[in-house]
Amino acid sequence: MEKRLLLGDEAIALGAIHAGLSGVYAYPGTPSTEITEFIQTNKEAIEKGIRSRWCTNEKTAMEAALGMSYCGKRALVCMKHVGMNVCADAFVNSAITGVNGGLVVLAADDPSMHSSQNEQDSRFYGKFAMIPIFEPSNQQEAYDMMSKAFDLSERLKEPVLLRVVTRLAHSRAAVAIGSASAQNQLAPATDNAHWVLLPGNARRNYLDLIDKQDDMLKASYESTTNDMVTINNSDNGKWIGIVACGIGYNYVREALNGIKNNENNYMILKVTQYPLPTEAIQKMAAACKSILVVEDGQPVVEEDVKKLVNVSYKVEGRLTGKLPRTGELNPDNVSLALSKENKPVFDPAQNMAGRPPQLCQGCGHRDVYAAIGEVVKEYENARVFGDIGCYTLGALPPFKALASCVDMGASITMAKGAADAGLWPAIAVIGDSTFTHSGMTGLLDAVNDKSNVTIIISDNLTTGMTGGQDSAGLNKYEAICLGLGVEPEHVRVVVPLPKNMPEITQILREEINYKGVSVIIPRRECIQVAARHARERAKQNNK
Amino acid sequence: MKKDIILCGVGGQGILSIATIIGEAATEAGIYLKQAEVHGMSQRGGDVQSNLRLSTDPIWSDQIPTGETDVIISMEPMEALRYIAYLSPEGTIVTNNKPFINIPNYPDESALKSELEQLPNVQLDIEAIATELKSPKSANMVLLGMAAPYIEVLSVDQLRKAVSVIFARKGEAVVEANLKAFDRGVEASKK
Numbered sequence: 001m002e003k004r005l006l007l008g009d010e011a012i013a014l015g016a017i018h019a020g021l022s023g024v025y026a027y028p029g030t031p032s033t034e035i036t037e038f039i040q041t042n043k044e045a046i047e048k049g050i051r052s053r054w055c056t057n058e059k060t061a062m063e064a065a066l067g068m069s070y071c072g073k074r075a076l077v078c079m080k081h082v083g084m085n086v087c088a089d090a091f092v093n094s095a096i097t098g099v100n101g102g103l104v105v106l107a108a109d110d111p112s113m114h115s116s117q118n119e120q121d122s123r124f125y126g127k128f129a130m131i132p133i134f135e136p137s138n139q140q141e142a143y144d145m146m147s148k149a150f151d152l153s154e155r156l157k158e159p160v161l162l163r164v165v166t167r168l169a170h171s172r173a174a175v176a177i178g179s180a181s182a183q184n185q186l187a188p189a190t191d192n193a194h195w196v197l198l199p200g201n202a203r204r205n206y207l208d209l210i211d212k213q214d215d216m217l218k219a220s221y222e223s224t225t226n227d228m229v230t231i232n233n234s235d236n237g238k239w240i241g242i243v244a245c246g247i248g249y250n251y252v253r254e255a256l257n258g259i260k261n262n263e264n265n266y267m268i269l270k271v272t273q274y275p276l277p278t279e280a281i282q283k284m285a286a287a288c289k290s291i292l293v294v295e296d297g298q299p300v301v302e303e304d305v306k307k308l309v310n311v312s313y314k315v316e317g318r319l320t321g322k323l324p325r326t327g328e329l330n331p332d333n334v335s336l337a338l339s340k341e342n343k344p345v346f347d348p349a350q351n352m353a354g355r356p357p358q359l360c361q362g363c364g365h366r367d368v369y370a371a372i373g374e375v376v377k378e379y380e381n382a383r384v385f386g387d388i389g390c391y392t393l394g395a396l397p398p399f400k401a402l403a404s405c406v407d408m409g410a411s412i413t414m415a416k417g418a419a420d421a422g423l424w425p426a427i428a429v430i431g432d433s434t435f436t437h438s439g440m441t442g443l444l445d446a447v448n449d450k451s452n453v454t455i456i457i458s459d460n461l462t463t464g465m466t467g468g469q470d471s472a473g474l475n476k477y478e479a480i481c482l483g484l485g486v487e488p489e490h491v492r493v494v495v496p497l498p499k500n501m502p503e504i505t506q507i508l509r510e511e512i513n514y515k516g517v518s519v520i521i522p523r524r525e526c527i528q529v530a531a532r533h534a535r536e537r538a539k540q541n542n543k
Numbered sequence: 544m545k546k547d548i549i550l551c552g553v554g555g556q557g558i559l560s561i562a563t564i565i566g567e568a569a570t571e572a573g574i575y576l577k578q579a580e581v582h583g584m585s586q587r588g589g590d591v592q593s594n595l596r597l598s599t600d601p602i603w604s605d606q607i608p609t610g611e612t613d614v615i616i617s618m619e620p621m622e623a624l625r626y627i628a629y630l631s632p633e634g635t636i637v638t639n640n641k642p643f644i645n646i647p648n649y650p651d652e653s654a655l656k657s658e659l660e661q662l663p664n665v666q667l668d669i670e671a672i673a674t675e676l677k678s679p680k681s682a683n684m685v686l687l688g689m690a691a692p693y694i695e696v697l698s699v700d701q702l703r704k705a706v707s708v709i710f711a712r713k714g715e716a717v718v719e720a721n722l723k724a725f726d727r728g729v730e731a732s733k734k
Contacts, residue, residue, distance in 0.1 A: 345610050350654070
């Protein structure tokens, strides 16, 4: 069998292609971006005509995928965990409509917040929507699970959630590749009552969804990757139960291998598919003195296990401090929870300094912040509301420009709310891709309210932070702003370069002093993407 | 046999291409490999690292436990020290000794140098060597060559072959330049 070295994300992508995928819908977000990128560039996917262009945001992605599923074809939606918040309306209601072709929603969680603003656990969303959740423990399972997930989705006629974490998404291992299935034929749904969520229909559908819960639980019991493993070290040793979810299982096995002369016995339940197989846990509780729950993210399973056992029974995990309450699991904290401390051998380094990420030298965002920094000094109460992207780094030295950064699009709406409260100048800084993702509706609110805000759309012609993906509104920003009702004389375009500093600062002052909505668009291509484009052009010319 | 390796440096220095070559050699040799990478925001001029685990037996965790790293391969001297807690008692640091200074509070260079010298280490100015070889882009291959004798679970020849495989699509001249850099690193290695 062919083996390929794949990132977890790539294994998911190839698994989906081989499961007969017809379309992937996604907005870039670390650590999920590489799934869609793989499908966009994979020869097999291109030959099969799998739809893979980036979407404007996670909600448009989720809804388009549901439309493809409606037509009987298999669709995949990919996003980072916070993207689940953006698509939550469509996601939760897709469990009420149910699906036609298989629909897999992939959420890549980021415990430890390597590139995120929180560490919310997407398994809560799966439970909330009452649908099955898959959580692979390694790259091979990630590949294999895609066809299982699509099959289960079509059998139950419900969407399924597949949850991974950063360490699986961005870790590489050899994966054995299976054979590819054909795509489904076009077969649009005919049962309108299921798809039109008027209250009368929705009530019936909701009862259907509740009826399916037993089937979902049965599927978890039958899953070949929800294993119970026993490690019998000593006939007289005490039995310890461990519920290990997804990659947590790997850390448990790593840690147990490292404990010398261990006399304890272990019953380990590897959980890779939910609903939680409750009977197995009750069996474990009967056989073991205590249960340790090892899960990456929030204590979702730990709370559920507590409900399955007596109040006095010992369940340990993140809630009891046996494992850290926050941050990702690692071989060290799991080992410590199993009573072995991994200690450093060498003394900590003396000559050491932090090296935080920073905006590239020559980046246009730098010139934007230099201009803002100069101008806001002139106003006592100026506040700059930030957004999500490379330019969030403007919060760090040397710029220290930002008063806030919350979620996609919040710069414009928070500036608007602050202006409503009487703050002046209220300035928003948002990137081009973030603006089309979630900024346009906020701008319309500001226009309708004639809010006194100055909005800077720092346009680098790409989605920069995730590696330079296409930006949905490319070359359309002035038209969008005018279309939403910003007055033409207050839509100003500048080129962020040091030599243009006098012009940029002058325009900033003018628009701050204008009592109404102004939009300034500093536009210069991301230097990373510009370099890539130059290489591509050189390659074309050599051909 | 197993070898746990931390590859590190500053975003943009090209540690992932070293990982790609070791990955190719491991796949060709049929041994187990897990390689955890860092993508996203921290790539922008911040510290970056990749945990690379090689073994003749199956590997569980994608990350290396504290105190178990056999080789730290670093494109930058201070970055090599950042992962010192992970180094095993028998482990070795293989590093470029030329600082990359993009922060205002970079430590005193001579103090850093003497701290590094008290640890099991091999260090070299890989950029100077690459420039001397007239292929400044292959500095990371000098570093890989220096580390090659310490990887053990893969032979120097297996790694050398992987260098030619990975660079093959860039043409004969690029392959030659990188092999020369790799060989020079092997020569400079203490082992």
